[in-house]
Amino acid sequence: xxxxxxxxxxxxxxxxxxxxxxxxxxxxxxxxxxxxxxxxxxxxxxxxxxxxxxxxxxxxxxxxxxxxxxxxxxxxxxxxxxxxxxxxxxxxxxxxxxxxxxxxxxxxxxxxxxxxxxxxxxxxxxxxxxxxxxxxxxxxxxxxxxxxxxxxxxxxxxxxxxxxxxxxxxxxxxxxxxxxxxxxxxxxxxxxxxxxxxxxxxxxxxxxxxxxxxxxxxxxxxxxxxxxxxxxxxxxxxxxxxxxxxxxxxxxxxxxxxxxxxxxxxxxxxxxxxxxxxxxxxxxxxxxxxxxxxxxxxxxxxxxxxxxxxxxxxxxxx
Numbered sequence: 571x572x573x574x575x576x577x578x579x580x581x582x583x584x585x586x587x588x589x590x591x592x593x594x595x596x597x598x599x600x601x602x603x604x605x606x607x608x609x610x611x612x613x614x615x616x617x618x619x620x621x622x623x624x625x626x627x628x629x630x631x632x633x634x635x636x637x638x639x640x641x642x643x644x645x646x647x648x649x650x651x652x653x654x655x656x657x658x659x660x661x662x663x664x665x666x667x668x669x670x671x672x673x674x675x676x677x678x679x680x681x682x683x684x685x686x687x688x689x690x691x692x693x694x695x696x697x698x699x700x701x702x703x704x705x706x707x708x709x710x711x712x713x714x715x716x717x718x719x720x721x722x723x724x725x726x727x728x729x730x731x732x733x734x735x736x737x738x739x740x741x742x743x744x745x746x747x748x749x750x751x752x753x754x755x756x757x758x759x760x761x762x763x764x765x766x767x768x769x770x771x772x773x774x775x776x777x778x779x780x781x782x783x784x785x786x787x788x789x790x791x792x793x794x795x796x797x798x799x800x801x802x803x804x805x806x807x808x809x810x811x812x813x814x815x816x817x818x819x820x821x822x823x824x825x826x827x828x829x830x831x832x833x834x835x836x837x838x839x840x841x842x843x844x845x846x847x848x849x850x851x852x853x854x855x856x857x858x859x860x861x862x863x864x865x866x867x868x869x870x871x872x873x874x875x876x877x878x879x880x881x882x883x884x885x886x887x888x
Contacts, residue, residue: 590648590678594708595868597701598647599634602655610634610653616694619702622812623840623859623866624829630701645677648708649701652685660685669693670700680711709868710875713741731756732883736774736853739879744770748797755797762861768869769858770876773797774851781852783813786824786845793854794830794841804832806841818880821846823853827870830858840866842873848882855880 592598601610620626635644637659652660657671664671664685669692671685682704686697731737734751744758747769754775760768773793781789787806794804811828823846831838839862844855857873859866 587675587678588646590646590681590708591643592647593631594648594712595629595705596631596633596647596649598644598650599632599653600637600640600650601634601653602659603636603638605653613653613688613694617698617701619698621867621870622810622827623870624810624838627865627867629705629867646681647678648681649704650676650681650683651701652683654685654687657687660687668696670697672700680708682707706871706875709871713743713872713875714739715741735851735883736772736848737879737881738772738855738876740770740876744768747799755793757797762869765864766859766861766869768872769798769856769860770873771797771854771856771858773854773856776850777852778850779852780847781824781845783824786813786826786843787811787828789845790826790841790843790854790856793856794858798858801832804830807831807838816844816846818844818846818878821848821882823847838862840870842870842877844877844880846880851882853880853882 599610599614614632617630618632619629621629652671654660660671661673661676661683663676664673664683669686669690671687673683675681676683684697684700684704691697727740727742728737731740740758741760744760746756747759748755748757748771750756755771755773757769757771759770762768771793779785787808791804791806794801798804807829811826814825814827816823816825823844826841826843826845828841829838830841839858839860841856841858843857844853846853846855855877857870857877859869859873861869
């Protein structure tokens with residue numbers, strides 16, 4: 571496991587707490603000065619989780635510091651996890667919930683602080699889930715601009731989609747690349763950097779078909795080939811694709827996660843899709859990532875956060 575040992579950087583904090591800082595998926599682990607590194611590393615291995623895109627990727631980026639080093643700007647980190655041998659060593663404002671002590675905004679706004687008492691604590695899956703939820707809140711705040719003066723959510727864009735019989739909160743950072751409501755296809759793109767491009771697509775058709783997991787994968791592949799730019803040779807790597815049942819506010823369907831390839835252009839990437847049914851309509855919501863030889867997990871999760879805002883017409887009050 572890789573983690574970073576942090577050195578103290580003294581910073582004077584004002585009386586009014588500023589926004590939390592540091593990596594969105596970062597977890598600062600504060601350990602007792604006397605704790606052995608092997609013991610801590612074993613614990614962090616137990617709570618680490620992975621998402622397989624093109625290859626398995628760690629969800630959390632752990633960095634560590636001793637309790638004596640925990641000062642200055644380290645206190646502004648977005649997610650902080652205390653490992654202690656005695657509850658009295660935890661910050662006073664943390665409340666125990668199922669063996670995990672937790673509180674928000676202790677030293678910065680938008681911050682999540684947790685603590686566990688070792689060796690009594692014995693539910694690493696629960697702690698992983700809590701840390702993952704904190705990470706998703708930080709990422710959602712970033713995507714929709716909670717920490718900037720300009721709100722990145724786009725009410726006007728939601729209204730334009732409502733006219734098509736559904737809505738989804740697509741951030742302003744995504745530019746419109748394809749608008750073909752008559753053909754049942756929309757695509758938005760976000761250029762993260764020169765090396766990273768995100769494609770967020772919506773495809774819908776009128777039919778009564780109930781797709782099997784295999785059919786869902788085939789449909790996603792067909793949509794990419796017919797609607798994505800210069801993607802006629804795209805294919806889904808069947809050996810990599812994962813299919814899970816999905817219930818999105820009562821809409822049943824499938825969540826796909828996998829890898830796409832294009833032999834014509836000698837490139838590949840990751841994608842995640844929701845295949846949903848609402849009455850007489852079938853929907854494909856899709857996030858495709860091109861970020862060659864670099865991490866893809868944060869952008870897969872960004873796709874989930876955005877696609878989770880999808881609401882069909884009837885639930886919108888239409």
